[in-house]
Amino acid sequence: MAGSLISMNKIIYLPITFLAFLQGGFSLLSLYLYQSGIDQETISMMLPFLGIGGLLGGICGGVSSDHSNPKKVLMIMAIPWLFIPMLISQSNMFVQVCAIFLIGMSLAGCRSVILYIITSQRNKEHINHSLSIRRIIINLCVAIGSGIMGFILSRSNDYYVAYMVFFGLATFASIAIYKIDMNKLHVSDIVENRKSRSQSLYLLSIISITLSLICFSFIPVYYTIYIVSEKQFPTDIAGYIFTFSGVIIVLFQVKLSVLTKNIDIHYRVISGVLFLSLGTFSVKYISDYTGLALSVSAWTLGEMLLFVPAVQFILEYTTSKKGKTISVYQSLFSVSDFIAPILGGAVIAFSFSYIWDISLALGITSSVIILIIKQKCGVKNESYQY
Structure with missing residues (x-):
């Protein structure tokens, strides 16, 4: 049955949007940590855990989508956003490193699942269009998010955590209301x-x-x-x-x-x-x-x-x-x-x-x-x- 999963349910663009706002906020994560009193050398040792988490999350998200309902996988990969704001605001460095790891893991994991969903449309033109819209959303929202975060950090680090809480909850909620008809997914081996x-x-x-x-x-x-x-x-x-x-x-x-x-x-x-x-x-x-x-x-x-x-x-x-x-x-x-x-x-x-x-x-x-x-x-x- 031909058809576009995304055209039937454009709400997939909501988690893409909120994740992009989170990405924009995390582009200034090093500044947040620096203003929290952590020196640059220590920050440079903490941030690689973002990539390590991303590597693990990307693999887990994609591979799990081969064997499970992508909606369930997406929900699981988004769960860390319920805890990340609380963890990153702690003064314990180990806890903050765990938060950084979870940020990378969740972002990459969610992206893998979303790409899986988008590329599971039957029509090639629908895939190209959806990927183009995804690129627009990411670039626009990252730019806006980083601008907002720059303004926020000039006022108070506390607002940084509030920003994360809002968009973290928005991401999780947007995924929760998203529905996938598995019969519409074109997932032949x-x-x-x-x-x-x-x-x-x-x-x-x-x-x-x-x-x-x-x-x-x-x-x-x-x-x-x-x-x-x-x-x-x-x-x-x-x-x-x-x-x-x-x-x-x-x-x-x-x-x-x-x-x-x-x-x-x-x-x-x-x-x-x-x-x-x-x-x-x-x-x-x-x-x-x-x-x-x-x-x-x-x-x-x-x-x-x-x-x-x-x-x-x-x-x-x-x-x-x-x-x-x-x-x-x-x-x-x-x-x-x-x-x-x-x-x-x-x-x-x-x-x-x-x-x-x-x-x-x-x-x-x-x-x-x-x-x-x-x-x-x-x-x-x-x-x-x-």
């Missing part, structure tokens, strides 16, 4: 439909996306610092960069997805990777606001082109079940967030600008790998179905 695929192609697809995600992870970690410290832009402009990027995504993500929907999925991913890496690389050569706007626009275009088909691209070559594959995809974000600062920190000792050379090299390498995959398999975008 991908392994059976991909017998011609090899494990090596699946591995190559994972490597290519990981390399592109490392490029993307360079942006929040180093981009704003670079333009302020190396290009002498004023500090306040840094905050507007992601707002500008978010506005572009809100205005053009759906239109871009519609325009590119019939293009071979390999070329869509490649174009996204190249725009992303070239956009970050170009920051080495900017000298004015026009150049900065063009650089941000380029990597934002890459982000829009890449993230809608990326999960579909990996699903095309997987040799595992859908939920397990999505959990792997979600975990790649945690892996790239872990690798990017380590790799960047290693090259900064020589020259800050080398980071953008590496970004370009990673983008080109990722694109070459995708071309190799396409040549070996010869998959056509028109035949792409789950």
